[in-house]
Amino acid sequence: MATILGIETSCDETAAAVVINGVIKSNVVASQIKIHAKTGGVVPEVAARMHVEKIIPVIEKALKSAKLKIENCDALAVTIGPGLLGSLLVGTETAKALAYVFKKPIIGTNHLEGHIVSAIAEQFPIFSSQFSKILPALALIVSGGHTELVLIKKLFDYEVIGQTQDDAAGEAFDKIAKLLSLPYPGGPHLAKLAEKGNSKMFNFPRGMINENNFDFSFSGLKTAVLYFLKKHPKANRADVSASVQEAIVEVLVQKTLSAARHHSVKIIFMGGGVSANKYLRAQIAQSLRSHKSPKLMIAPQGLTTDNAAMIALSGYLRFMAGKTDNWYNIKANPSLGL
Ligand code: KG4
Ligand code: ZN
Numbered sequence: 001m002a003t004i005l006g007i008e009t010s011c012d013e014t015a016a017a018v019v020i021n022g023v024i025k026s027n028v029v030a031s032q033i034k035i036h037a038k039t040g041g042v043v044p045e046v047a048a049r050m051h052v053e054k055i056i057p058v059i060e061k062a063l064k065s066a067k068l069k070i071e072n073c074d075a076l077a078v079t080i081g082p083g084l085l086g087s088l089l090v091g092t093e094t095a096k097a098l099a100y101v102f103k104k105p106i107i108g109t110n111h112l113e114g115h116i117v118s119a120i121a122e123q124f125p126i127f128s129s130q131f132s133k134i135l136p137a138l139a140l141i142v143s144g145g146h147t148e149l150v151l152i153k154k155l156f157d158y159e160v161i162g163q164t165q166d167d168a169a170g171e172a173f174d175k176i177a178k179l180l181s182l183p184y185p186g187g188p189h190l191a192k193l194a195e196k197g198n199s200k201m202f203n204f205p206r207g208m209i210n211e212n213n214f215d216f217s218f219s220g221l222k223t224a225v226l227y228f229l230k231k232h233p234k235a236n237r238a239d240v241s242a243s244v245q246e247a248i249v250e251v252l253v254q255k256t257l258s259a260a261r262h263h264s265v266k267i268i269f270m271g272g273g274v275s276a277n278k279y280l281r282a283q284i285a286q287s288l289r290s291h292k293s294p295k296l297m298i299a300p301q302g303l304t305t306d307n308a309a310m311i312a313l314s315g316y317l318r319f320m321a322g323k324t325d326n327w328y329n330i331k332a333n334p335s336l337g338l
């Protein structure tokens with residue numbers, strides 16, 4: 001039993017959330033999308049300054065909507081990496097100051113573990129108490145910064161068995177959306193346009209699909225679309241979007257399935273911003289519909305993109321396992337791995 005305050009500032013969302021006994025009680029996100037839309041991407045210095053402005057009001061709001069005071073929390077969980085250093089520092093230093101003043105234990109949380117546990121957010125109290133029963137599990141983390149296949153053999157024991165060699169899947173969505181003059185961040189806009197298009201119209205490359213490993217590559221797709229649009233500037237943008245989405249989703253689903261079979265996992269988790277994509281959710285579910293397939297758990301739509309509820313959930317798991325720290329041991333690490 002525990003009450004955890006989660007804090008997340010690894011990229012461009014300032015977020016705080018409260019989890020009590022594995023149940024999300026509040027989840028506040030202040031998005032910087034409008035500011036970064038002007039530059040067509042995240043400017044790290046600007047992101048850090050925005051976090052400084054928002055962090056205290058966001059924490060206050062999360063506590064208030066959970067009807068709590070910080071004194072009532074058992075511990076603080078804060079993202080220590082991976083992410084942008086300036087952004088991470090705002091969250092970590094704020095959490096450290098609060099832990100020091102209120103004499104609370106603190107949990108340095110991995111953003112990627114957050115995306116993994118977001119997949120079980122809705123049944124968290126059940127799953128967190130018997131995690132070992134659903135292992136081995138495979139997690140597909142697909143976001144703007146990451147595309148990773150992670151094998152989970154034991155609780156907190158992760159092995160990255162595949163990852164992108166260049167662009168992340170979300171980055172590919174965003175860069176190609178930019179080529180199609182769609183607003184930032186382009187992923188959801190491209191997905192919306194794709195709904196009206198024919199996904200079989202253009203055959204774009206599926207990077208590394210036939211290679212005997214679980215790695216990904218999406219930069220070739222971006223280049224192929226760039227040259228295609230130069231050659232065919234009048235091509236139907238909905239058809240291009242649908243064909244691009246098809247190429248990305250096919251690779252993600254195929255590699256995930258072959259990794260799941262190879263490692264005989266019982267369950268597949270999917271989280272990260274791109275897991276909001278409806279076509280990806282439908283295709284992966286369809287490919288796993290046989291009763292012999294592993295069970296599939298996807299982050300609820302509201303927890304796919306960056307948030308602090310997933311950080312508080314990961315913190316809760318670690319708190320229950322006795323994995324807490326003192327404020328002076330917490331250090332932001334932009335290149336933290338799983
Ligand atoms: O997890 P997230 O908020 O940030 C990172 O940790 O990177 O993911 C953001 C990414 C962006 O690239 C965004 O375009 C993508 O997720 N995304 C989508 C969709 N919704 C968000 N990509 C494709 N289809 C969507 N519906
Ligand atoms: Zn993320």
